Amino acid sequence: MCDDTRTRVLNAAGPIFAEKGFHRATVREICRAAGVNVASINYHFGDKERLYIETVKRARQARVAQAPLPSAHPDDPPEERLEAFVHTMLMRMIGIEEPPWQWKLMMREILQPTKAFEEMIDEYFLPEFHMLLDILDELLPPDVPEHTRTQVGLGIIGQCLFYRIAANVIQMMIPAEERARHYSVDELTRHICRFTLAALEQSTTPRTRDEPSEVSVCDESATDELA
Amino acid sequence: MCDDTRTRVLNAAGPIFAEKGFHRATVREICRAAGVNVASINYHFGDKERLYIETVKRARQARVAQAPLPSAHPDDPPEERLEAFVHTMLMRMIGIEEPPWQWKLMMREILQPTKAFEEMIDEYFLPEFHMLLDILDELLPPDVPEHTRTQVGLGIIGQCLFYRIAANVIQMMIPAEERARHYSVDELTRHICRFTLAALEQSTTPRTRDEPSEVSVCDESATDELA
Amino acid sequence: MCDDTRTRVLNAAGPIFAEKGFHRATVREICRAAGVNVASINYHFGDKERLYIETVKRARQARVAQAPLPSAHPDDPPEERLEAFVHTMLMRMIGIEEPPWQWKLMMREILQPTKAFEEMIDEYFLPEFHMLLDILDELLPPDVPEHTRTQVGLGIIGQCLFYRIAANVIQMMIPAEERARHYSVDELTRHICRFTLAALEQSTTPRTRDEPSEVSVCDESATDELA
Amino acid sequence: MCDDTRTRVLNAAGPIFAEKGFHRATVREICRAAGVNVASINYHFGDKERLYIETVKRARQARVAQAPLPSAHPDDPPEERLEAFVHTMLMRMIGIEEPPWQWKLMMREILQPTKAFEEMIDEYFLPEFHMLLDILDELLPPDVPEHTRTQVGLGIIGQCLFYRIAANVIQMMIPAEERARHYSVDELTRHICRFTLAALEQSTTPRTRDEPSEVSVCDESATDELA
DNA sequence: AATGAATGAGCCTTCATTCAT
DNA sequence: GATGAATGAAGGCTCATTCAT
Numbered sequence: 015m016c017d018d019t020r021t022r023v024l025n026a027a028g029p030i031f032a033e034k035g036f037h038r039a040t041v042r043e044i045c046r047a048a049g050v051n052v053a054s055i056n057y058h059f060g061d062k063e064r065l066y067i068e069t070v071k072r073a074r075q076a077r078v079a080q081a082p083l084p085s086a087h088p089d090d091p092p093e094e095r096l097e098a099f100v101h102t103m104l105m106r107m108i109g110i111e112e113p114p115w116q117w118k119l120m121m122r123e124i125l126q127p128t129k130a131f132e133e134m135i136d137e138y139f140l141p142e143f144h145m146l147l148d149i150l151d152e153l154l155p156p157d158v159p160e161h162t163r164t165q166v167g168l169g170i171i172g173q174c175l176f177y178r179i180a181a182n183v184i185q186m187m188i189p190a191e192e193r194a195r196h197y198s199v200d201e202l203t204r205h206i207c208r209f210t211l212a213a214l215e216q217s218t219t220p221r222t223r224d225e226p227s228e229v230s231v232c233d234e235s236a237t238d239e240l241a
Numbered sequence: 242m243c244d245d246t247r248t249r250v251l252n253a254a255g256p257i258f259a260e261k262g263f264h265r266a267t268v269r270e271i272c273r274a275a276g277v278n279v280a281s282i283n284y285h286f287g288d289k290e291r292l293y294i295e296t297v298k299r300a301r302q303a304r305v306a307q308a309p310l311p312s313a314h315p316d317d318p319p320e321e322r323l324e325a326f327v328h329t330m331l332m333r334m335i336g337i338e339e340p341p342w343q344w345k346l347m348m349r350e351i352l353q354p355t356k357a358f359e360e361m362i363d364e365y366f367l368p369e370f371h372m373l374l375d376i377l378d379e380l381l382p383p384d385v386p387e388h389t390r391t392q393v394g395l396g397i398i399g400q401c402l403f404y405r406i407a408a409n410v411i412q413m414m415i416p417a418e419e420r421a422r423h424y425s426v427d428e429l430t431r432h433i434c435r436f437t438l439a440a441l442e443q444s445t446t447p448r449t450r451d452e453p454s455e456v457s458v459c460d461e462s463a464t465d466e467l468a
Numbered sequence: 469m470c471d472d473t474r475t476r477v478l479n480a481a482g483p484i485f486a487e488k489g490f491h492r493a494t495v496r497e498i499c500r501a502a503g504v505n506v507a508s509i510n511y512h513f514g515d516k517e518r519l520y521i522e523t524v525k526r527a528r529q530a531r532v533a534q535a536p537l538p539s540a541h542p543d544d545p546p547e548e549r550l551e552a553f554v555h556t557m558l559m560r561m562i563g564i565e566e567p568p569w570q571w572k573l574m575m576r577e578i579l580q581p582t583k584a585f586e587e588m589i590d591e592y593f594l595p596e597f598h599m600l601l602d603i604l605d606e607l608l609p610p611d612v613p614e615h616t617r618t619q620v621g622l623g624i625i626g627q628c629l630f631y632r633i634a635a636n637v638i639q640m641m642i643p644a645e646e647r648a649r650h651y652s653v654d655e656l657t658r659h660i661c662r663f664t665l666a667a668l669e670q671s672t673t674p675r676t677r678d679e680p681s682e683v684s685v686c687d688e689s690a691t692d693e694l695a
Numbered sequence: 696m697c698d699d700t701r702t703r704v705l706n707a708a709g710p711i712f713a714e715k716g717f718h719r720a721t722v723r724e725i726c727r728a729a730g731v732n733v734a735s736i737n738y739h740f741g742d743k744e745r746l747y748i749e750t751v752k753r754a755r756q757a758r759v760a761q762a763p764l765p766s767a768h769p770d771d772p773p774e775e776r777l778e779a780f781v782h783t784m785l786m787r788m789i790g791i792e793e794p795p796w797q798w799k800l801m802m803r804e805i806l807q808p809t810k811a812f813e814e815m816i817d818e819y820f821l822p823e824f825h826m827l828l829d830i831l832d833e834l835l836p837p838d839v840p841e842h843t844r845t846q847v848g849l850g851i852i853g854q855c856l857f858y859r860i861a862a863n864v865i866q867m868m869i870p871a872e873e874r875a876r877h878y879s880v881d882e883l884t885r886h887i888c889r890f891t892l893a894a895l896e897q898s899t900t901p902r903t904r905d906e907p908s909e910v911s912v913c914d915e916s917a918t919d920e921l922a
Numbered sequence: 923a924a925t926g927a928a929t930g931a932g933c934c935t936t937c938a939t940t941c942a943t
Numbered sequence: 944g945a946t947g948a949a950t951g952a953a954g955g956c957t958c959a960t961t962c963a964t
Contacts, residue, residue, distance in 0.1 A: 172403025
């Protein structure tokens with residue numbers, strides 16, 4: 015069966031690419047893991063790069079199912095929905111002992127985008143981010159400018175992501191005992207939500223300086239070669 | 242002179258490791274850039290890996306000088322010192338068009354720690370983080386537990402770091418024009434500080450929304466680990 | 469239909485083998501061009517080599533029709549028939565902008581004979597060469613020995629072939645403008661015929677320049693081998 | 696010693712490239728024959744293609760020494776010098792039992808030019824051809840147009856070359872015994888010279904048609920990829 | 923008769939490393 | 944200390960061929 019080999023290769027490629035990245039992973043290793051011939055990759059995917067792109071695509075698809083965002087009940091109070099959102103996010107980040115390879119792979123793409131990047135943003139990141147924005151919409155007073163809402167949203171995501179990215183740092187910085195007590199998913203969820211809500215309540219009347227400053231967030235060219 | 246060759250190799254290795262990472266960078270390329278013989282590396286550093294570790298070490302040392310934290314004037318109001326801190330952080334992250342290779346190299350270590358990692362934390366990250374904690378100390382009421390202060394600090398760092406890490410995502414998500422207006426270093430500094438201060442102020446008098454009151458900011462229900 | 473696939477493969481193989489030679493041409497490329505499955509070739513021809521031999525065979529067969537020698541009118545004066553012969557030869561060599569793949573394929577065989585070679589000589593080259601010899605027979609006096617006639621014939625063929633083989637050299641050696649004026653098929657035909665006829669006329673009465681008279685055109689001193 | 700390995704590789708590469716051509720020859724085979732590591736080729740020549748070019752270059756250089764043209768004695772009668780020239784040419788073509796690999800390699804270039812081609816023409820072919828033209832200059836009446844002289848020269852070269860190129864054909868066409876008697880280098884030299892001289896004498900008053908015909912010798916693009 | 927999938931051998935190239943000088 | 948040359952292992956990829964259907 016065609017799909018059989020193809021699928022086995024993809025399944026084998028995922029964890030390996032996730033662990034080693036595009037360049038350190040070798041097709042030979044992937045094929046050995048999949049129990050197929052090296053030429054299969056050329057046959058089914060053309061070359062290593064296209065196998066990688068396909069793998070990332072599948073990773074994203076499989077990712078959603080593993081820790082799906084709670085289906086929004088529009089009637090729930092927005093505070094509750096925010097907490098559910100943050101909780102899911104943190105669960106994805108640090109809630110699972112060994113983060114699944116799909117996640118590692120996606121992190122690699124975020125940090126060192128390749129050709130597989132764009133699609134991931136459009137089909138995975140943006141929809142979920144808009145879900146967060148909708149929640150914030152209900153929490154923020156109506157006169158808050160669009161970009162403030164976005165910034166608040168990014169701040170939330172940023173804090174969640176940070177606990178994943180800086181996991182190594184935190185592990186070294188905070189004693190295991192305290193980490194277990196105060197840096198659990200639940201505990202961090204509570205902290206981030208409380209912190210955010212407190213700020214929102216306070217900043218009912220946001221105020222923006224009018225002169226834009228010249229240094230923007232990301233001027234540098236982003237998407238280059240397969241890192 | 243021995244030191245001459247050694248130094249030239251280190252100087253050449255920095256930007257190359259930063260740009261390509263450990264594995265994609267080749268000793269030949271580094272030696273060509275340094276104008277030395279390929280065998281020099283093995284002679285002076287033993288092997289490629291030890292050259293890399295040495296390079297990271299030097300990167301950290303050189304890093305501090307480039308965007309140094311504002312020397313704390315203990316008399317300045319803490320709000321001002323917080324703003325200065327965040328501003329410096331953001332400047333390091335996204336303020337410089339082409340981030341210096343030292344920074345790239347350190348980011349690589351944070352995300353994919355190698356043997357060069359531990360030392361970096363102790364000598365670079367922790368000192369600066371404690372400077373932030375000191376500022377927060379003055380802003381937070383005295384009864385706030387230690388871990389909350391740490392979490393707030395991590396949140397601030399997390400948001401700053403996020404704008405660097407997710408630069409690619411933001412670039413795709415937010416139109417260039419708006420990015421220039423609302424996502425400059427100054428603007429983001431203002432947002433993060435306002436947001437943080439607002440939350441802090443609010444949490445001075447921990448207040449329960451509708452959840453049971455025991456879930457306070459200093460609640461110590463503990464669960465599990467941090468990956 | 470079996471023949472359908474077989475034929476399509478052969479038709480596709482011709483130009484490809486002609487262009488790239490046996491080794492650089494790939495079965496995949498041929499099959500793609502023919503719109504058939506890769507396995508077809510092994511099924512119908514056994515292997516790549518036998519497909520090649522079959523292709524050369526067909527090329528020869530198709531070749532004759534494309535630039536056929538002028539049907540000999542035995543009544544025409546031999547000078548005219550010689551000119552027609554040479555003209556046809558040159559036309560095949562350099563007269564057609566893009567030489568047909570059949571020709572390219574046959575050239576390859578002449579220069580680097582494979583198993584497909586022998587048959588080509590017998591059925592294609594020899595008949596035409598004997599036509600030339602017949603013409604020379606009428607032009608040469610009856611007492612000229614056989615091998616001289618053969619040598620003259622080979623000389624004519626050799627000159628024609630040379631303009632094809634050395635096309636690249638001539639292109640670099642002679643300016644385009646002069647090439648167009650004096651190296652057209654017509655012009656070269658005239659030159660070769662005039663030259664040959666002049667030599668033949670002269671050698672009717674073998675005449676010694678200053679060498680000893682025994683070195684005549686029909687001298688039969690023999691030496692060694694032909695590589 | 697650097698030159699040692701380099702030279703050994705070149706010496707080994709020559710016959711192999713000559714026998715199999717660029718594509719069929721493998722670097723592994725060459726290195727095995729040279730008794731060096733495969734990586735040597737990359738180190739000394741960059742890649743297979745540049746090794747090939749270098750090999751052709753050396754072949755040409757070495758070629759001249761093996762059957763050098765007789766140093767021209769301007770006082771010798773031109774007929775004698777012509778005979779010496781043709782004799783040398785034929786000797787190169789068919790005089791040596793196993794044609795040296797240098798010759799095979801150069802033939803490959805003539806027939807399927809690669810990047811190594813141009814230099815060969817300029818430094819090897821042209822000088823020798825002009826030597827022939829000088830001889831013809833003395834044999835031809837002064838009013839003979841330039842292009843006729845060139846054509847006569849090309850005709851001579853063409854005939855010589857033909858005996859090499861068509862060696863396979865001749866071998867099949869002419870019985871061994873007769874080949875030994877009448878197709879030796881000496882015999883063919885005599886024939887070609889006699890034939891040429893006879894024609895020259897006759898064509899004292901060459902005549903050119905005035906209208907150039909439109910089909911030129913070599914319109915097609917010549918130099919392409921390494922065949 | 924025909925196919926798509928799979929194979930293993932082999933290709934050129936690149937790499938970090940070592941060796942003799 | 945420093946060098947240029949040399950090495951072996953491994954890299955991605957391509958090929959003609961075969962197998963089960």
